[in-house]
Amino acid sequence: MLRFLLICTSLLLVSCSKDIDLKQFENTSAEDIFAAGKKEIANKNYADAVLIFEELERLYPYSKLTAEAQILEGECNYNSKKYDEASSAIEIFVKTHPTHKKVPYALYMLGIIHFEQMPIIERDQDSTAKALAYFSELQQRYPGSEFVKKSEEKVKQLRQQMAGREMNIARYYQSRKNYAAAIGRLNVVVDNYTDTDHAPEALLRSVECYISMGIFDEAKLANRILETKFSETPWAKYSKELLIRNNIK
Numbered sequence: 001m002l003r004f005l006l007i008c009t010s011l012l013l014v015s016c017s018k019d020i021d022l023k024q025f026e027n028t029s030a031e032d033i034f035a036a037g038k039k040e041i042a043n044k045n046y047a048d049a050v051l052i053f054e055e056l057e058r059l060y061p062y063s064k065l066t067a068e069a070q071i072l073e074g075e076c077n078y079n080s081k082k083y084d085e086a087s088s089a090i091e092i093f094v095k096t097h098p099t100h101k102k103v104p105y106a107l108y109m110l111g112i113i114h115f116e117q118m119p120i121i122e123r124d125q126d127s128t129a130k131a132l133a134y135f136s137e138l139q140q141r142y143p144g145s146e147f148v149k150k151s152e153e154k155v156k157q158l159r160q161q162m163a164g165r166e167m168n169i170a171r172y173y174q175s176r177k178n179y180a181a182a183i184g185r186l187n188v189v190v191d192n193y194t195d196t197d198h199a200p201e202a203l204l205r206s207v208e209c210y211i212s213m214g215i216f217d218e219a220k221l222a223n224r225i226l227e228t229k230f231s232e233t234p235w236a237k238y239s240k241e242l243l244i245r246n247n248i249k
Contacts, residue, residue: 020048022055030060034069046076050085067097071106078113087113107138108147115154121164128165132158163193163202170205179209190225200230207239216248 025033033056040049053069053076060066070093077086090106090113097103114131135151135158142148170185182205189202203226210219223239230236243249 020051022051025052025055025059030056030063030065033059034065037069037072041072041076044079046080049073049076067093067100067102070096071102071109074106074109078109083113083117104138104142104145104147107134107141108145108151110134111138111151111154115158118158118161121161121168125162125165128158128161132162159193160196160198163189163196163198166193167198167202167205170202174205174209177212179213183209194229200226200233200235203230204235204239204242207242211242211246211248216246219243219248 025036033052037049037052037056040046040052050073053073056063056069057066070089074086074090074093077083077089087110090110093100094103094106094110100106111131111134114127114134117127118131119125119127132155135155138145138151139148166185166188170182170189173179173182173185186202186206186209189196189198190206193199203222206222207219207226210216210222220243223243226233226236226239
């Protein structure tokens with residue numbers, strides 16, 4: 001047991017940041033402090049690099065290197081899986097340097113940070129929504145940026161996740177025969193996420209709910225949209241059969 005504790009303690013000491021005497025930077029140029037931070041990054045001492053970049057910001061708040069330091073500080077925290085700290089550093093950069101050439105990259109990184117925290121579909125999708133918001137801002141403000149192209153596949157996954165969350169809730173309401181609440185969620189999918197794989201099922205579930213409520217005109221309308229947009233899907237076939245079984249012409 002003692003040996004096990006000694007091993008754990010040794011590993012902990014190895015993984016911890018070494019003590020940095022920040023006083024050594026008091027009379028040092030911004031360039032030299034920045035270089036010291038970059039050196040720590042090269043050695044993957046991310047915690048130490050963050051401390052150095054924070055000191056650079058304190059000593060030289062108006063230096064052009066301060067903006068670079070904020071970005072690198074965010075990257076270091078991201079590499080250490082400290083997502084809240086990473087997001088905070090990069091958000092400060094975006095707010096204090098709104099015209100900086102690296103703002104597109106910063107917005108992309110903010111999207112990535114929240115993308116990597118995307119939870120399972122049954123949980124609250126706050127991180128998913130934030131990732132989408134940052135990627136959307138990137139696309140709207142910098143449509144020609146290389147980072148827009150890099151984010152496209154992730155945006156598709158995020159939209160799938162958001163639509164899937166709505167479908168999960170809609171199915172729950174439908175199973176409880178709360179059809180009005182289910183239709184509210186299904187409409188969100190149909191209206192806002194029609195490009196996802198969940199849209200055809202959302203229309204089919206709408207048909208089911210409307211039939212259960214005896215609102216046949218709305219059931220026919222949902223079926224018509226399903227047949228028009230997603231005619232080759234099994235959902236369209238099932239919807240048509242459902243109308244026939246219920247004598248809805």
